[in-house]
Amino acid sequence: MSTETVYQLNPLFRLQWEEAQQCYVLLYPEGMVQLGASSAEILKCIDGEKSVQMIADDLSAKFDDDSVAGDVIEFFDVAAKQGWLNANT
């Protein structure tokens, strides 16, 4: 994965807030992943236009913490391997 990659959410998945669970979830055929607050925050930024680096910088600025960028990049790596994301080509 390059930090210049632009991702979008794999259309097989749906990101949704669940009131009863008080968390965001990723829904897919017959399954569900409950997301932690930071994972959800990152996934919400994915719009098919911003690169991994841009999202990492945005969130670092938003939370005023330089260490956030590294966590974001690491998350993208995991999420892509999980099949949650498709790279724009």
Add this chain to the structure above:
Amino acid sequence: MQTPERAGPPLWLLAELTYSCPLQCPYCSNPLDMADHKTELTTEEWIKVLRDARKMGATQLGFSGGEPLVRKDLEILIAEARSLGYYTNLITSGVGMDEARVKAFREAGLDHIQVSFQASSEELNNFLCGSDSFQHKLEMARQVKAQGYPMVLNFVLHRHNIDDVAAILELSKALEADYVELATTQYYGWAKHNQNNLMPTREQVKSAEAIAHQYQKDLEGQMRILYVVPDYFEDRPKPCMNGWGSIFLTIAPDGTALPCHSARIIPGLELPNVKQQSVDWIWHESPDFKKFRGFEWMKEPCRSCDEKEKDFGGCRCQALMLTGDASNTDPVCDKSPQHDALLAQVAEIEAQQVTEQPLVFRNMRESKKLSRQTN
């Protein structure tokens, strides 16, 4: 931790819309006495169930059956479910669908279609389901993909098709399936009745598993393969339903609420019905849903077992069918005192490998016949 009194939401709602089905698969998990339970909830009654369960936190919704396509109001139910925020799954044979209906479901907001096949060859497929449906299923699978749905293909494996796992996975690859479920027959309902004629040999299971694992490796990132192991060949039971009354709620066609689709066989249940009781009361208060919820109901060896939170003692229906008592340890577990008896039974079936008893196909006529025999 779950206790009988404290349960999380029913995250998974299975709506068995009807027991009607144009197919007659002899491994169907529907109850043998389905002909006695043919009444069906109305559209309005189903909508109320969907709303009430969603309010409680239900997220995944399966439209199942029988064949859910038989219901003419399926489009209405899908639209309602989607607007409520469910992830909607249609679990179907594909028979009763055409290009226009696949499109109409998409417009109503359906998220996913799971198409079942009986085999990778036309001849065996059509024999097993008692219908010339193979070509139509292929066409429907292509439509599902063409119209942008994620596609799960489901194959139930048994003695007659388990040797074709490679061909099954090649077919799935050609159809561009996103997920493939290779589900070795679980012995409930019609499958239990036909067990002697369905159970594969240990050798067959081993070789199918090896092939499935090879494909899993080769197709990683392209097609996800779920291989459901045949639990009679295991030494630990499956965590059935993730625990009784834990996340799973089935509503049968007539409105009976069940902790799993075959629970009706367990004696002593009161079988609450959504026509008389609220979904909330059924889930939280009804004696049925508390009966095996949590861990307090367990006997030894489960009670003191350090794995009980992993497998919840296995399957209650299986414990009943194999030991006569639903609160016993599932005998698939090698800690169960009845495990050896199960092994002996499996070995006996394997030794026979002769089909003295013909397959009994799942249909209303056979169901009535079987009901008469037991009553």
